[in-house]
Amino acid sequence: MKIAIVGAGYVGLVTGACLADFGHNVRCVDMDPAKIAALQASRIPIFEPGLEELVARNMAEGRLAFDTSMAWAIAGAEVVFIAVGTPSRRGDGHADLSYVYRAAQDVASELTGYAVIVLKSTVPVGTGDQVERIIQDQRTGMPFAVVSNPEFLREGAAIEDFKRPDRIVIGTEDEFAREVMMEVYRPLCLNQAPILFTGRRTSELTKYAANAFLATKITFINEIADLCERVGGNVQDVARGIGLDRRIGNKFLHAGPGFGGSCFPKDLSALIKTAQDYGSNCRIAEAVASVNDQRKRAMGRKVVQACGGSVRNKTIALLGLTFKPNTDDMRDAPSIAIVTALQDAGARIRAYDPAGREQAEAVLQDVDYAEGPYEAAQGADAVVMVTEWDMFRALDLDRLRLSMRAPILVDLRNIYTPAEAGARGFLYTGLGCPSEVTAPSLPQESLLALP
Numbered sequence: 001m002k003i004a005i006v007g008a009g010y011v012g013l014v015t016g017a018c019l020a021d022f023g024h025n026v027r028c029v030d031m032d033p034a035k036i037a038a039l040q041a042s043r044i045p046i047f048e049p050g051l052e053e054l055v056a057r058n059m060a061e062g063r064l065a066f067d068t069s070m071a072w073a074i075a076g077a078e079v080v081f082i083a084v085g086t087p088s089r090r091g092d093g094h095a096d097l098s099y100v101y102r103a104a105q106d107v108a109s110e111l112t113g114y115a116v117i118v119l120k121s122t123v124p125v126g127t128g129d130q131v132e133r134i135i136q137d138q139r140t141g142m143p144f145a146v147v148s149n150p151e152f153l154r155e156g157a158a159i160e161d162f163k164r165p166d167r168i169v170i171g172t173e174d175e176f177a178r179e180v181m182m183e184v185y186r187p188l189c190l191n192q193a194p195i196l197f198t199g200r201r202t203s204e205l206t207k208y209a210a211n212a213f214l215a216t217k218i219t220f221i222n223e224i225a226d227l228c229e230r231v232g233g234n235v236q237d238v239a240r241g242i243g244l245d246r247r248i249g250n251k252f253l254h255a256g257p258g259f260g261g262s263c264f265p266k267d268l269s270a271l272i273k274t275a276q277d278y279g280s281n282c283r284i285a286e287a288v289a290s291v292n293d294q295r296k297r298a299m300g301r302k303v304v305q306a307c308g309g310s311v312r313n314k315t316i317a318l319l320g321l322t323f324k325p326n327t328d329d330m331r332d333a334p335s336i337a338i339v340t341a342l343q344d345a346g347a348r349i350r351a352y353d354p355a356g357r358e359q360a361e362a363v364l365q366d367v368d369y370a371e372g373p374y375e376a377a378q379g380a381d382a383v384v385m386v387t388e389w390d391m392f393r394a395l396d397l398d399r400l401r402l403s404m405r406a407p408i409l410v411d412l413r414n415i416y417t418p419a420e421a422g423a424r425g426f427l428y429t430g431l432g433c434p435s436e437v438t439a440p441s442l443p444q445e446s447l448l449a450l451p
């Protein structure tokens, strides 16, 4: 099939590369000339495991191409995916749909025949209706259908998620468009991926409901972690204890510094706004958003507390900055609030992230960047684990501690246990576990360095 993708960001690029890999003929268009120039030279502008190779192979085999020309992309396309950004609108938290509407207009003016226009971007209920009106208003005379097909991939595991999805949701009331979408996803049907057909509005809402539910799960376990600290419980055991119940499931039950990223915060906010617009309540989502915002800054206070009540003129080393591992995405990352809180309290920040430095430099001020975890820890008064990259899971804790000025480890991802960190001479603070297990015998050099 001939497929056009509008927007070559995380979702557009992964969708385009995977559909090309299924054998479709895919043209991706983006308004950012620098991004397109990089892609034309087989350079991937984002960090996503496996994507570079997938793009290069499909380009070489002639099934995937990139350009800034909408006319080139749309000419002859049977299906057009719109995968542009829908960030929070400045000021009111609604989804900013200006990119989607602009894309719809641009697509409409270039249609050369019947096409199914697929909204892959996460859009509020009713956006499909509006896009349909926009295309009709162009009066091109070309027949078309507008379908909702939200994306559920996770950054860092995007290819696997796209090729082996838990489900594909397609929202349309149009019988022919439904058949066309079946054809697009036929290779996945052969893998027995469940395809759920719904009405268009239901499909739009399903995406927001999924993200709000996952955000709720994360926030719930974070509050249980706080309670564990008060009552002397262990949140990881609680999570295991409830996660083995199949009605609950064990995913998204890891206590952490609060959720961030390009989706959960803005989608939660957009869902709340939609509910308000329609006079409906979304009080759980409101509570989740508010608890999560407070939590990110509270993590800064946790570090201050672990450092004996003050971080003034101290060097705090942050390991990991991106909102989760295996991505370079810094959008709404908890590290932003943590860095700001610590800088407000007078700390100097040194940081290391395996992939996020470039994006971090654009959003964080006055941060010294190290080339690795041990360099970040050199002479630091505390190390804070912010993002659970695999490479931080098996650090040489002796080497880390010996290079530090004070052996303080704040582990916001519970990568280590109080016992193992304590045995290595660290004053350890985790989440929802007994805090500050002091080593039975601190080595001499660390004792000297204690504040």
Ligand code: NAD
Pocket (backbone or CB within 6 Å): 006, 007, 008, 009, 010, 011, 012, 029, 030, 031, 032, 035, 083, 084, 085, 086, 099, 102, 103, 106, 120, 121, 122, 123, 151, 152, 153, 154, 155, 262, 263
């Ligand atoms: P992104 O910002 O990485 O990419 C969007 C791209 O669209 C940019 O490259 C931009 O230049 C391009 N663009 C904007 N307007 C255009 C136009 N008129 N013509 C051509 N190109 C245009 O965004 P993303 O992370 O890929 O997200 C896209 C959508 O998918 C959002 O609605 C998001 O909520 C949703 N989503 C994202 C994820 C994720 O993990 N990133 C997962 C599921 C759903």
